[in-house]
Amino acid sequence: MIKTDTLVIGAGPVGIFCVHQLGIIGLKSEVVDNLDKIGGQCIELYPDKPIYDIPAVPDCTGEELTNNLIEQIKAFKTNFHLNERVEEIKKVEKKWITKTNKGTEFESSSIIIAAGVGSFEPRKFSTKEIDKFVGKEILYSIRDKTVFKDKTVCIFGGGDSALDWAIELSNTSKVILVHRRDEFRGMQASIDKVTQLKEEGKIKIYTKYQLDAVQGSEKVESISIKHDDKTIKEIKTDYVLGFFGLIMQLGPIADWGLNLNKKTIPVNTESFETNKEGIFAIGDICSYPGKLKLILSGFHEGALAARGCFKYAKPDEKYRFEFTTSSKIVKDRLGVKE
Amino acid sequence: MPKITYISSEEKITTIEVTNGLTVMEGAVQNDIQGIDADCGGGMACATCHVYVKDDWYDKIPKKTDGEEDMLDMAFEPNKSSRLSCQITVTDELDGLVVKMPSKQG
Numbered sequence: 001m002i003k004t005d006t007l008v009i010g011a012g013p014v015g016i017f018c019v020h021q022l023g024i025i026g027l028k029s030e031v032v033d034n035l036d037k038i039g040g041q042c043i044e045l046y047p048d049k050p051i052y053d054i055p056a057v058p059d060c061t062g063e064e065l066t067n068n069l070i071e072q073i074k075a076f077k078t079n080f081h082l083n084e085r086v087e088e089i090k091k092v093e094k095k096w097i098t099k100t101n102k103g104t105e106f107e108s109s110s111i112i113i114a115a116g117v118g119s120f121e122p123r124k125f126s127t128k129e130i131d132k133f134v135g136k137e138i139l140y141s142i143r144d145k146t147v148f149k150d151k152t153v154c155i156f157g158g159g160d161s162a163l164d165w166a167i168e169l170s171n172t173s174k175v176i177l178v179h180r181r182d183e184f185r186g187m188q189a190s191i192d193k194v195t196q197l198k199e200e201g202k203i204k205i206y207t208k209y210q211l212d213a214v215q216g217s218e219k220v221e222s223i224s225i226k227h228d229d230k231t232i233k234e235i236k237t238d239y240v241l242g243f244f245g246l247i248m249q250l251g252p253i254a255d256w257g258l259n260l261n262k263k264t265i266p267v268n269t270e271s272f273e274t275n276k277e278g279i280f281a282i283g284d285i286c287s288y289p290g291k292l293k294l295i296l297s298g299f300h301e302g303a304l305a306a307r308g309c310f311k312y313a314k315p316d317e318k319y320r321f322e323f324t325t326s327s328k329i330v331k332d333r334l335g336v337k338e
Numbered sequence: 339m340p341k342i343t344y345i346s347s348e349e350k351i352t353t354i355e356v357t358n359g360l361t362v363m364e365g366a367v368q369n370d371i372q373g374i375d376a377d378c379g380g381g382m383a384c385a386t387c388h389v390y391v392k393d394d395w396y397d398k399i400p401k402k403t404d405g406e407e408d409m410l411d412m413a414f415e416p417n418k419s420s421r422l423s424c425q426i427t428v429t430d431e432l433d434g435l436v437v438k439m440p441s442k443q444g
Contacts, residue, residue: 045383117377117384123444126415158411180416185408228418245412247444248377248384262367263377284379293379 012040014283014298271308
């Protein structure tokens with residue numbers, strides 16, 4: 001059991017900055033995120049795209065913003081529990097006990113939910129009756145590429161993951177790439193490479209096709225793909241890989257009794273506390289009159305939520321407002337040397 | 339005000355008036371029409387406001403950008419009449435537009 005003052009759910013920009021706000025008022029925090037890296041939507045959806053509305057930063061990319069935020073909280077040596085999704089919470093006396101899907105347990109006096117629109121999970125095929133093959137021959141991520149050696153692999157998708165794996169696996173496997181339209185949306189170098197491999201006969205490409213059906217009893221034997229013009233083609237394959245990007249799913253948070261409204265959690269605007277004592281919500285996931293889904297709004301929400309957590313972490317102390325510019329205590333917490 | 343018709347995947351038909359300048363997505367969300375989630379709030383970053391535009395209307399509405407086409411790759415069951423409703427701005431010319439929602443978003 002990991003004991004901390006505040007558990008932050010979500011390692012997006014708002015969650016990270018909230019760690020800073022908790023840190024400067026002397027609260028310890030731990031962060032959980034289902035992605036394999038810190039940064040949330042900034043790093044997953046638009047690492048290279050510029051953001052123009054961070055105050056005092058005329059422009060920066062999602063990745064730069066994330067790296068700067070990580071730099072800003074360095075002094076607090078916060079633990080990030082990545083690749084983990086929070087599954088359940090329960091209140092035991094005055095503490096919240098939180099458990100993740102990997103079995104990690106936290107005990108904290110407060111929880112701040114900064115989960116955006118939910119945790120990222122792979123988008124799946126919509127084809128019916130394929131469930132029994134998923135995780136065996138139908139995969140949405142690759143853990144061990146050696147299983148594909150000398151096999152036929154059918155890859156679906158048109159982005160970087162699909163292209164990168166098509167290139168990589170073409171060294172050891174027979175690769176068929178299927179995409180729903182003629183254009184691919186990966187990096188130009190990858191598109192060029194795939195085109196070259198196609199010309200060399202190392203990759204087969206079918207465009208304007210989508211998965212229609214999967215045949216096989218014990219394991220996948222072949223698949224049918226359907227063209228825009230409704231014609232169907234059957235392909236023998238050993239594996240089917242789908243790379244359609246990630247979708248955001250709210251997941252277990254929906255079951256925590258937080259009065260969800262249109263996938264958002266209502267909060268008060270004084271401390272961003274939810275209907276449950278000690279549970280706060282900030283960033284895209286919270287709602288209140290006038291809510292704007294902007295990163296800058298999330299920073300403000302995190303600053304207030306952190307103060308809201310103070311009384312639960314230190315019930316016998318009074319929170320005192322201080323500036324980072326002038327407070328020696330705050331500067332010590334930030335590791336500032338003078 | 340232009341009238342926009344939303345047809346759910348169960349064929350439930352709702353016609354509402356949407357103010358010029360709002361998007362087809364905003365029209366749905368503000369009027370509690372189910373079937374359009376718009377998780378990202380209209381930023382063309384999520385593909386959960388995906389709709390099918392009826393053939394006779396598809397060519398009349400402004401063309402999609404590359405960014406929208408890329409995002410549609412990630413929609414649930416996209417086809418050649420797919421659009422993101424956050425990218426269709428309502429104008430007088432769109433009076434009578436009919437869009438159909440997929441059986442789920444994302």
